[in-house]
Structures are given as structure tokens and as C-alpha cells.
Amino acid sequence: MITVTDTNGASASAGFSLTVNGPVTATQVVAFVGLTIDRATTPVRPVTGSGGTGTIHYSISPALPPGIALGSTTGQISGLPTITSASATYTVTVTDANGETASANFSLAVNPPVTATPAVASKVLTENQLSTSFTPVTGGGGTTPVSFSIAPALPAGLSFSTTTGAITGSPTATHGASSFSVTVTDANGDTASNSFSLTVNPAVTATQSIASEMLTENHAVTSFTPVMGGGGTTPLGFGIRPALPAGLTFSTISGVVSGTPTSASAAAS
Numbered sequence: 001m002i003t004v005t006d007t008n009g010a011s012a013s014a015g016f017s018l019t020v021n022g023p024v025t026a027t028q029v030v031a032f033v034g035l036t037i038d039r040a041t042t043p044v045r046p047v048t049g050s051g052g053t054g055t056i057h058y059s060i061s062p063a064l065p066p067g068i069a070l071g072s073t074t075g076q077i078s079g080l081p082t083i084t085s086a087s088a089t090y091t092v093t094v095t096d097a098n099g100e101t102a103s104a105n106f107s108l109a110v111n112p113p114v115t116a117t118p119a120v121a122s123k124v125l126t127e128n129q130l131s132t133s134f135t136p137v138t139g140g141g142g143t144t145p146v147s148f149s150i151a152p153a154l155p156a157g158l159s160f161s162t163t164t165g166a167i168t169g170s171p172t173a174t175h176g177a178s179s180f181s182v183t184v185t186d187a188n189g190d191t192a193s194n195s196f197s198l199t200v201n202p203a204v205t206a207t208q209s210i211a212s213e214m215l216t217e218n219h220a221v222t223s224f225t226p227v228m229g230g231g232g233t234t235p236l237g238f239g240i241r242p243a244l245p246a247g248l249t250f251s252t253i254s255g256v257v258s259g260t261p262t263s264a265s266a267a268a269s
Contacts, residue, residue: 176199
């Protein structure tokens, strides 16, 4: 209430309302904003303003990369960045109706597009044999984290990591050569894809072709193959145990026994 009084003591009064608001504040709510070139930005408010008097407005320094902008009334960053930009610090200033200000910082980067690079063009596995882990397509660029997906589904027994793109496991069925597509997706939904070929061959077989062979000491043998190999993934290798009698050789490539035995040896398997 304010009273006005003249020199004769006459007075009149009137009231008014007065409010003193708290100071303007600027609070960082997102420390880092990672964007991907040519990918629409999900609106994000890195700094929130509050307090002060009346409507608050937002401004930013330095200017954001081309294609994106800061809403002066919302404080939100939106748009579609058109060039890459290394991580840099930006200052958002919040201003109230009386010109009171407060500021806070955040970092922003515009990353290059996601890439999907073939690392293994073709892979041949063997049924029921544990596969050495391999990554047919590697992801790069974009905004981390990136994730991986594959289509169509891998043959039974194999697993695909959605975080690394690695394939592991033991295939439990044969599978003819076919193409699989791996898609890499970044944190902003940007994608890239590439393909590779995968085959699962039948399990290795060892088929007895000669049950028993009798040789003569110091007499050259006609080469023979006691066990035939089949299936699997070429090339096949052969091994034998125990060791053959002295003078005989065993081919680890073909499984053929040849040579001239130089000493007698009792029947053995």
C-alpha cells in the first residue's frame, strides 16, 4: 500500500503487488550430443533454464554446425546436420524478461555416416565342428554405440553377436552356399549393410576301404589307401597311429600307404 499526502494533510492510498523472483539458472542436462551427418536429429535440450522472471529465451555460442539450430524458446537442438564436425564446446545462455542471464556448457559432434565393410567375403564351415569366431562385416563411422543385425537367420547352432557382429558356435546341419546381409546401425538410427557368403559342409567321414593288408619284409608294396576320407571342408588331412612299421610311409595328404617294410611286424590295428 502506498499513501500520498499533500501539504494540508489530505491523503489517498493505492496498493500494488511486488514479486522478487529467484535468479535465472542454466543447468546442463546432457553433457555430450553425438549426431550423424545427414541423419535427422531427435530434438534434444542439453541445457535447461529456470527461475527468473517471465518467459525465458535461449541462445547459443558459437553457431551450431550447418543444418541444425537451437530453438530460442525451447532450448532444443533439432534439424539435419549437413557436414561433419569435430567435438566442440558450446555455451547456452538463458535470459529472462528482465535481462538476467545464466549460462552452461555442453559438447557436440557431428560424426561421419555409418559404414559396413566386408572383412570375410566367404566362409565355409563343417557340420558339428566348433567354428573359430569370425566377423564377416565390420562397422565404422556413425555415432556410438553401433549394433549389428543379420538376415536371413544363420544355420542352426551358430550365434550372431548384435554388439560385435561376430559369428560363433557349432553348426548342427549342412547348409548350401548362400548370401547373408549384415546391417550396422548407429545410436542415431543411421544404417549401412554388406553381405557375405556362408556354407556348412557335411561332417567329415572316414570310411574303411581295406580291412586288412599283409605285406612281406623287404618287398616293395603296391600303394594302398586303407581309409577314405570324405565330407568336411577341403583340403582334408590324414593322420595315423601308432606309427607304421619301419620302411613304410603314410601320406598326410592322401592317406596312402607306400614303401618297403624293413622288418617283420605282428598284426596290429
